[in-house]
Amino acid sequence: MKVITQEALKAWLDRLAGETALFAPRSVDGIVLYRPVSRSGEIVFDYTRPKMSPKEAIFPSTDNIVSFEKHSQDVTLPEPALEKQQVVFGLRPCDAHGINVLDAVFIGREPVDLSYARRREATTLVGLSCPQMWEGCFCTSMGGAPDDPSHMDVLLTAVVGGYTVNAITEKGKALFAGLELSELTGEPPHPTVGETVPVMPVGQWPKRFTDRYWELLAERCIGCRVCTYVCPTCRCFDVRDQVAERRTNYARYDRLRCWDACTGPNYRVTAGGHNPRPTKGARLRNRFFCKFYYMSQDYGPTGCVGCGRCIEACPVNIDIVEVLHDVSKTSVATEVTA
Amino acid sequence: MSQQEQIRAKARELFESKQVECVIGYETGSRGQVRPAFIYGVHDVDRLVWNQGCTHNLTLYLHDKQKPAKKGEPPPRVAIVVKPCDSRDLNVLLAETQIERERVYVIGVACDGIAKGAGFARPSANSNQQPAMQDRCLRCGERVPVVYDVLIGEPPQVDLKDDFADVARLEAMTPAERVAFWLKQYDRCIRCYACRQVCPGCYCNVCMFERDDSLWVGVATGVKEKEFFHLGRAYHLAARCVECNECERVCPMELPLSLLNRKLAKEVLELFRYRAGVEPVKAPLLTMLAEGEEPLI
Numbered sequence: 345m346k347v348i349t350q351e352a353l354k355a356w357l358d359r360l361a362g363e364t365a366l367f368a369p370r371s372v373d374g375i376v377l378y379r380p381v382s383r384s385g386e387i388v389f390d391y392t393r394p395k396m397s398p399k400e401a402i403f404p405s406t407d408n409i410v411s412f413e414k415h416s417q418d419v420t421l422p423e424p425a426l427e428k429q430q431v432v433f434g435l436r437p438c439d440a441h442g443i444n445v446l447d448a449v450f451i452g453r454e455p456v457d458l459s460y461a462r463r464r465e466a467t468t469l470v471g472l473s474c475p476q477m478w479e480g481c482f483c484t485s486m487g488g489a490p491d492d493p494s495h496m497d498v499l500l501t502a503v504v505g506g507y508t509v510n511a512i513t514e515k516g517k518a519l520f521a522g523l524e525l526s527e528l529t530g531e532p533p534h535p536t537v538g539e540t541v542p543v544m545p546v547g548q549w550p551k552r553f554t555d556r557y558w559e560l561l562a563e564r565c566i567g568c569r570v571c572t573y574v575c576p577t578c579r580c581f582d583v584r585d586q587v588a589e590r591r592t593n594y595a596r597y598d599r600l601r602c603w604d605a606c607t608g609p610n611y612r613v614t615a616g617g618h619n620p621r622p623t624k625g626a627r628l629r630n631r632f633f634c635k636f637y638y639m640s641q642d643y644g645p646t647g648c649v650g651c652g653r654c655i656e657a658c659p660v661n662i663d664i665v666e667v668l669h670d671v672s673k674t675s676v677a678t679e680v681t682a
Numbered sequence: 683m684s685q686q687e688q689i690r691a692k693a694r695e696l697f698e699s700k701q702v703e704c705v706i707g708y709e710t711g712s713r714g715q716v717r718p719a720f721i722y723g724v725h726d727v728d729r730l731v732w733n734q735g736c737t738h739n740l741t742l743y744l745h746d747k748q749k750p751a752k753k754g755e756p757p758p759r760v761a762i763v764v765k766p767c768d769s770r771d772l773n774v775l776l777a778e779t780q781i782e783r784e785r786v787y788v789i790g791v792a793c794d795g796i797a798k799g800a801g802f803a804r805p806s807a808n809s810n811q812q813p814a815m816q817d818r819c820l821r822c823g824e825r826v827p828v829v830y831d832v833l834i835g836e837p838p839q840v841d842l843k844d845d846f847a848d849v850a851r852l853e854a855m856t857p858a859e860r861v862a863f864w865l866k867q868y869d870r871c872i873r874c875y876a877c878r879q880v881c882p883g884c885y886c887n888v889c890m891f892e893r894d895d896s897l898w899v900g901v902a903t904g905v906k907e908k909e910f911f912h913l914g915r916a917y918h919l920a921a922r923c924v925e926c927n928e929c930e931r932v933c934p935m936e937l938p939l940s941l942l943n944r945k946l947a948k949e950v951l952e953l954f955r956y957r958a959g960v961e962p963v964k965a966p967l968l969t970m971l972a973e974g975e976e977p978l979i
Contacts, residue, residue, distance in 0.1 A: 372870055373866070373867075373870065373936070374936070375870070375935060375936055377870070395934060395935070396872070405872065405873070405903040406901075406902040406903045406904065479713065479803055480713075480803070560720070563718075563720045563743070563746075564717060564718040564719075564720070564743075566742065566876065566879040566880045566932075567879050568874050568875050568876035568878075568879040568880070568932070569873075569874040569875055569876070570874045570876050570932070570934050573872050573874045573934075574934060582901060584896060584900075584901050586896065586900050586901070586902070600900070600901055600902055602901045602902060602903060603903070605874075608875070608892075610888065610892070610894075624746075655712075655713075655803070656802070656803065657934045659801060659802075659876060659880060659928075659931065659932035660717050660718055660738070660801075661711040661712060661713075661715045661716075661717035661801070663711065663712040663713070665712070666711070666712040
């Protein structure tokens with residue numbers, strides 16, 4: 345396997361930042377987030393998992409999917425600008441796994457989602473293996489691993505003196521073409537593996553739908569959107585038209601697609617005011633059923649990659665690993681019921 | 683008896699005498715984290731804990747308990763564990779007729795202060811060393827709840843006065859610096875609404891910032907929308923916020939939200955000699971007066 349030195353990698357990133365849009369882990373007021381960077385010096389190399397997943401690079405929280413312009417009585421639809429090529433650098437194996445789940449939803453079958461497809465096509469994923477599994481990580485229980493190259497274009501792994509370069513796709517190989525790389529001496533490191541979490545088989549989930557467990561679990565849920573917004577696979581959105589500009593004989597309207605979350609109280613409210621998920625329990629249950637049942641049924645992959653972000657960010661300790669343990673027990677409903 | 687044992691004993695007594703159907707307190711959850719607990723009978727009483735991880739303001743959950751569990755039934759009677767800071771919310775919610783005093787049994791806890799990082803699996807909260815206190819606790823002189831039916835523990839002797847030093851730091855900036863400071867903070871807000879959802883004072887069924895018709899603010903996660911949301915929320919909490927700091931604690935992007943609320947608390951204190959929830963009042967400070975009606979404060 346080929347190795348690139350830290351210095352050569354930084355030089356390569358500097359050059360890349362000049363040629364294309366580059367997203368990479370960056371410290372924003374002390375919080376590591378995937379953000380646009382203009383040079384390698386802005387990139388954090390020593391991080392666990394950025395607080396937000398890199399889904400923002402392909403599925404932004406606000407996406408202007410179409411604009412309408414009105415000149416007097418004529419309405420025109422300006423052509424959307426072509427997506428710029430972008431490289432996401434430093435994403436973790438679970439993050440690439442998450443993008444694969446989004447791919448299944450947005451472009452896995454016809455009709456594809458045009459906005460997502462355009463950005464996805466223009467994106468190259470250059471990952472960085474995790475040296476270990478951290479608190480809350482359970483990727484190995486969700487079919488991943490801290491050094492899993494699946495769904496990446498390139499995966500780098502830190503070794504003494506630099507990084508091994510595993511260029512997997514043609515896109516990835518093109519990025520590293522012409523670079524002088526040395527040959528790895530010895531074995532690449534194998535990261536430590538964390539605990540194994542029991543994941544109930546898909547077919548078992550419907551039996552748990554009416555458990556009182558969900559209402560009891562959700563009593564402490566505050567109904568915010570943190571778990572869904574930090575999640576690399578949550579992809580619900582709301583679409584609304586908004587006046588962007590208005591003056592005499594001219595107006596422009598934007599159709600905005602913005603992130604939405606099934607945990608919010610009014611997410612599922614229908615015209616007329618009916619809410620089919622009227623309780624916190626029904627809403628929180630949906631989040632877990634979506635991940636482990638609906639997603640697999642409708643699109644193929646499981647909707648959880650074991651990144652642990654929701655565990656870290658939940659203000660009231662709703663812990664997806666604890667939930668997976670609980671639902672795997674047959675008598676959980678009676679154990680926690682009064 | 684430790685405070686934890688006293689809380690458990692009181693909870694047991696309340697269930698045995700059928701005074702309450704639920705006790706809202708704290709328990710140890712996964713990864714050593716303390717979290718809110720809902721206890722429904724004597725058999726679960728020993729789940730209750732009291733320690734320096736008990737950071738959550740549980741009065742938030744009283745809103746849910748104002749509704750009957752089943753249609754036609756009366757709402758449940760509940761007991762709630764409150765710290766001195768949280769207890770001020772009881773006065774606020776009573777003045778705003780959001781809760782019925784006779785349906786709530788208040789287990790007030792004399793408080794020594796809460797640890798930094800409490801409520802999350804962060805190293806600072808779970809190390810073996812004596813944890814650092816939260817900033818708000820280091821300036822807190824109110825160690826006994828303002829409302830309670832039973833007081834758990836001996837009030838610690840502290841001689842502290844809130845000098846709003848945190849706000850002064852902000853006030854020392856020029857207006858342009860302050861705008862720049864806040865826009866930088868709002869920029870990383872993800873509009874998850876955790877600050878609003880965790881706030882006992884934010885109980886509107888439909889928040890004006892989340893209306894389907896986008897009447898006041900658009901749906902985009904833009905910095906203008908976020909600025910409007912945070913400033914609007916702060917104004918809505920003026921003379922109502924009890925500075926429990928939950929909004930700041932839960933923010934995944936670590937926005938210093940308490941500074942907004944503290945600035946308004948300071949203004950209200952200077953203008954009206956009023957601090958939200960410290961005393962029982964018949965009506966909120968900021969209210970509508972009918973013609974000829976005299977203010978109560």
